[in-house]
Amino acid sequence: MTTAMVRAENVHKSFGHVEVLKGIDLEVANGEVFCLLGPSGSGKSTFLRCINHLETIDAGRLSVDGELIGYREEGDKLYELRESEVAAQRRDIGMVFQRFNLFPHMTALENVMEAPVQVRRESRTDARDRALQLLDRVGLGERAGNYPAQLSGGQQQRVAIARALAMKPKLMLFDEPTSALDPELVGEVLDVMKDLAREGMTMIVVTHEIGFAREVADTVVFMDDGVVVEAGKPADIIGNPQHARTKAFLSKVL
Amino acid sequence: MTAASPERVRPTPIKAIPVRRTGQWISAAIVVALVGALVWTVATNDNIQWPVVGDYLFNSNILRGGVTTIQLTVLSMVLGVVLGVVLAVMRLSRNPVLRTVSRAYLWLFRGTPVLVQIVLWFNLGLIFPRLGVGPISADTNSLISAFGAALLALTLNEAAYMAEIVRGGILSVDKGQTEAAHALGLTSTKTMRRIVLPQAMRVIVPPTGNEVVTMLKTTSLVAVIGAQDLFTEAQLYGSKNFTTFEMLLVASFWYLVLTTVLTFAQSRLEQRFARGTSQGAPAGPGFAARLHANLRPGRTATQGASR
Ligand SMILES: Nc1ncnc2c1ncn2[C@@H]1O[C@H](COP(=O)(O)OP(=O)(O)OP(=O)(O)O)[C@@H](O)[C@H]1O
Numbered sequence A: 001m002t003t004a005m006v007r008a009e010n011v012h013k014s015f016g017h018v019e020v021l022k023g024i025d026l027e028v029a030n031g032e033v034f035c036l037l038g039p040s041g042s043g044k045s046t047f048l049r050c051i052n053h054l055e056t057i058d059a060g061r062l063s064v065d066g067e068l069i070g071y072r073e074e075g076d077k078l079y080e081l082r083e084s085e086v087a088a089q090r091r092d093i094g095m096v097f098q099r100f101n102l103f104p105h106m107t108a109l110e111n112v113m114e115a116p117v118q119v120r121r122e123s124r125t126d127a128r129d130r131a132l133q134l135l136d137r138v139g140l141g142e143r144a145g146n147y148p149a150q151l152s153g154g155q156q157q158r159v160a161i162a163r164a165l166a167m168k169p170k171l172m173l174f175d176e177p178t179s180a181l182d183p184e185l186v187g188e189v190l191d192v193m194k195d196l197a198r199e200g201m202t203m204i205v206v207t208h209e210i211g212f213a214r215e216v217a218d219t220v221v222f223m224d225d226g227v228v229v230e231a232g233k234p235a236d237i238i239g240n241p242q243h244a245r246t247k248a249f250l251s252k253v254l
Numbered sequence B: 001m002t003a004a005s006p007e008r009v010r011p012t013p014i015k016a017i018p019v020r021r022t023g024q025w026i027s028a029a030i031v032v033a034l035v036g037a038l039v040w041t042v043a044t045n046d047n048i049q050w051p052v053v054g055d056y057l058f059n060s061n062i063l064r065g066g067v068t069t070i071q072l073t074v075l076s077m078v079l080g081v082v083l084g085v086v087l088a089v090m091r092l093s094r095n096p097v098l099r100t101v102s103r104a105y106l107w108l109f110r111g112t113p114v115l116v117q118i119v120l121w122f123n124l125g126l127i128f129p130r131l132g133v134g135p136i137s138a139d140t141n142s143l144i145s146a147f148g149a150a151l152l153a154l155t156l157n158e159a160a161y162m163a164e165i166v167r168g169g170i171l172s173v174d175k176g177q178t179e180a181a182h183a184l185g186l187t188s189t190k191t192m193r194r195i196v197l198p199q200a201m202r203v204i205v206p207p208t209g210n211e212v213v214t215m216l217k218t219t220s221l222v223a224v225i226g227a228q229d230l231f232t233e234a235q236l237y238g239s240k241n242f243t244t245f246e247m248l249l250v251a252s253f254w255y256l257v258l259t260t261v262l263t264f265a266q267s268r269l270e271q272r273f274a275r276g277t278s279q280g281a282p283a284g285p286g287f288a289a290r291l292h293a294n295l296r297p298g299r300t301a302t303q304g305a306s307r
């Protein structure tokens, strides 16, 4: 764990006049499972979306695997990357959304095959083989031919994880992957994520599942109002929070 | 527990005397009488030479005019849809130049009557006697025939309306779809083609069907430049043989046949589409409702009125 997979230095982001991120400093090590906790509106999603350039940052530096995201730095000048270059950076970063965002006009299999075929130009047979493997891995080998509308929320989210994994990402971002699920379906998605963590995937997970954070996370970060309030081992942050805001938040969700 | 106890007997089915719908019967009788009287006066009207209507219904020039009308409808719709998609994508683009060009186009082509546009393209030779690039040029009037001017005008006009329909379709697709595609590394172009447009189709197809029917009727306007469509031919015979009204009946007959066929095709297409999406989307309006909607005065009427 020498190089950081994600490094954020003093990251700022505003929407209009509202500053949502007020200087975030974070480092996510290679292979680390990193859980972001915080109340609604604290900027967790915004920060996650900045990491794969779905949002642009206003100030600071944000890099993934040593590469600046969205910009090229030459001397003391920043150059905006072209669209194709941004797309190339995103290939290596998988993202899983709260509302799944599967492509409804494609089967589970086609959802997983889409990016390898269209972006990485894999042959359809290779892509299909790997997609079937991935669907098997998330326990949905039998459902390859189903459309998203024919799957439960938990199954859809597992397809979404397989879809992201198909690009062989070096980093996975999860934005409240279980928040839109019925309680009895949360476990199956968390299980897939635990497997992934065990295999050494670097993951940043925004979640309200404190149990998951305590069990799986290497680092837990508590964010509030656009700043990192405290960060550390799950046992410390969840078991023995130092700040009043963290205590107040945890007492509500635990 | 709501399980029926065994001793419970099934009640006798309701046999009620229905409410008498006297009003319905009276109104039906009045309608039948009125329609009968109208048909009678038209059918026995000495001023209409019915044999002429029969003779010309399948006249080869009339049929050829019908084919031209169909060609104009199909070609201008296909080209209009393609150009409309381009304009819609331009309008939603991040590039302000493209956005402005698209807006200006819509402003221009939706703000002027299609009849004026038809005549304008036909008379282009008045201001540009010759058209060409560099040394290669040709006489404008030989380059743009009446059919060419008609096709140009109808296409450019239709593109403006299709652009709005396509834009509505694109905007109807959840933003999360674009984000998911971008997050996978798809470029904007790929995202539009592979993810957004296929989903927008559900919203785009029904109004486009209406556009086709409207277009079929709008093509009759090209008779003003003698583009040899169904209406041109009908009018030609009418004034030549002093059978204006008969020929209008012939033309109306064929327009009705074509709109009815198109409406039928439209209903079938929409049913297919609702099934293909696997969302179990409710079926659209039935054939009768569709036909009724299509026979309403559409844009053609309003544009015609602005003469
Ligand atoms: N595109 C946007 N335009 C304007 N404001 C936005 C936009 N996206 C987010 N915000 C605002 O930024 C703030 C932080 O939002 P964000 O979604 O990052 O919070 P969050 O911590 O993920 O909350 P939640 O737990 O509810 O998902 C909120 O006040 C939100 O209203």
Ligand SMILES: [Mg+2]
Pocket: A044, A045, A046, A175, A176
């Ligand atoms: Mg959020």
